[in-house]
Amino acid sequence: MPTLCPICQKGTLRSSKYSQNVYCSEIEYDVLPGADYPQSVGCDFDFDFGRSKSEFGVELTTADVKTLIGGGEIALPDGDTLIFDPAKRLMRKSN
Numbered sequence: 292m293p294t295l296c297p298i299c300q301k302g303t304l305r306s307s308k309y310s311q312n313v314y315c316s317e318i319e320y321d322v323l324p325g326a327d328y329p330q331s332v333g334c335d336f337d338f339d340f341g342r343s344k345s346e347f348g349v350e351l352t353t354a355d356v357k358t359l360i361g362g363g364e365i366a367l368p369d370g371d372t373l374i375f376d377p378a379k380r381l382m383r384k385s386n
């Protein structure tokens with residue numbers, strides 16, 4: 292079952308083949324009048340879960356990423372737990 296985007300509640304989440312990025316199907320970029328470069332005009336949810344390696348020393352599995360997106364927790368080797376805040380685009384320890 293597709294996972295609904297936690298930000299727009301409209302798009303579904305897709306994962307990149309080349310990285311651990313998870314992004315919304317509603318993402319659209321367009322060059323608006325007067326702008327020099329493309330800007331996000333739809334939903335802009337795009338998050339790299341691969342940064343867990345450098346930030347927390349853990350490599351997340353696809354199942355881990357799903358758990359985090361669903362609001363669940365992942366146990367870290369140091370005994371803490373990892374959570375994800377989609378609104379802030381942030382993974383952090385829960386305590």
Ligand SMILES: [Zn+2]
Nearest residue numbers: 296299315334
């Ligand atoms: Zn979205």
